[in-house]
Amino acid sequence: MISPESARSPGHATCPDDASPSVGASLSFITAWRRQTARRLFGNPELVLAAWGGAWLLGFGACYLASSPRSALAVPGWLAYLVLGVSSATAGVVSAVETVRPGRGVVGPSRQVTTLYWWSWLLATGGLCLLMLGLGRAGLSPALLSLAWPGLAVLVSGVLYAVGGALWQDRLYYALGAWTVAVGAASTFAGAPGNLAVLALAGGGGLLVMAVVMVARRTNRWTEA
Amino acid sequence: MDGGVSTKAAPAVIPRLDPIIHAQPRLRVVVALATLGERDQIAFPRLQEVVGMTAGNLSTHLRKLEEAAYVKVEKTYxxxxxVTYISLTRAGRRALEDYTAALQTLLTEAPSLTREEDGS
Structure with a gap:
């Protein structure tokens, strides 16, 4: 063991190999390095939330503008679906990159939980698409389908956010799940195309707000640590 | 003050800092490993990438940490x-907690000491 006196050698958080940092610098270094390492090993969940928040806001928003007779902006239907498709695909790519890349080279229980959790998203998305196809084939009218699929997609996302919150014991994430489930279910009460406005603003907006809150929380947490 | 440690300002028990962790490269490795879950392991090249060290440097520091039983190095296929996997042992996790607590104690209970450090 070395005494605190010997810890008084000059240095800072980025001092080179084998130099001993000072007490204050060591603490600052641990805080900063923890934050940096966590981002490298776990990615940015805020970025994923922001990507999906943007996708819902833009995609559902464009679909609402295209189908609402009261819309001030005349958006063609094809353009609305293009916006929804491109923004969702972009969010999907961001999610994949932020999930797969940071965790490479890491093995163990937490990695297994993360992998299975993200597979659940793919399963849920595939299952939902099949369900909608089945309902369409069974004769569910296009009007009811347009009311059901976006609400169900958001509701299923909410359930998965809540499961994520339970797995990682994150109440904030769980609260996001509860909110998203409520938005998905409640959107159907607005009727079509009002449901799309509800999903864009309350659903997409909720994810964007949560992304900001999570960034603020992470910054505070590591600063306090 | 003549540059030494003031006996008036010093706390009754001055915590001692663990020299194994106090070296900055090893602190970098231990903090990175502590970010992972308790039973998680990381492959050597990935750890090298995360901590930004050469393979030789990282091996040297890992050997010292392994000798202190702070990390476990497992060679497998x-x-x-x-593949070589590295994980932080319970002793290593505890050592980091103790080290951080000792630093905080030094900062709060021996302000004169830290003021001198900052000025150095």
Missing amino acids: RRRTP
Whole structure:
């Protein structure tokens, strides 16, 4: 063991190999390095939330503008679906990159939980698409389908956010799940195309707000640590 | 003050800092490993990438940490390719907690000491 006196050698958080940092610098270094390492090993969940928040806001928003007779902006239907498709695909790519890349080279229980959790998203998305196809084939009218699929997609996302919150014991994430489930279910009460406005603003907006809150929380947490 | 440690300002028990962790490269490695879950392991090349060290440097520091029983180095095969996995032991996790607590104690209970450090 070395005494605190010997810890008084000059240095800072980025001092080179084998130099001993000072007490204050060591603490600052641990805080900063923890934050940096966590981002490298776990990615940015805020970025994923922001990507999906943007996708819902833009995609559902464009679909609402295209189908609402009261819309001030005349958006063609094809353009609305293009916006929804491109923004969702972009969010999907961001999610994949932020999930797969940071965790490479890491093995163990937490990695297994993360992998299975993200597979659940793919399963849920595939299952939902099949369900909608089945309902369409069974004769569910296009009007009811347009009311059901976006609400169900958001509701299923909410359930998965809540499961994520339970797995990682994150109440904030769980609260996001509860909110998203409520938005998905409640959107159907607005009727079509009002449901799309509800999903864009309350659903997409909720994810964007949560992304900001999570960034603020992470910054505070590591600063306090 | 003549540059030494003031006996008036010093706390009754001055915590001692663990020299194994106090060296900055090893602190970098231990903090990175502590970010992972308790039973998680990381492959050597990935750890090298995260901490930004050469393979030789990282091996040297890992040896010292392994000698102190702070890390566990496991050589195994994955799809017939040799892989080295590193994980933080309970002792290593505890050592980091103790080290951080000691630093905080020094900062709060021996302000004169830290003022001198900052000025150095």
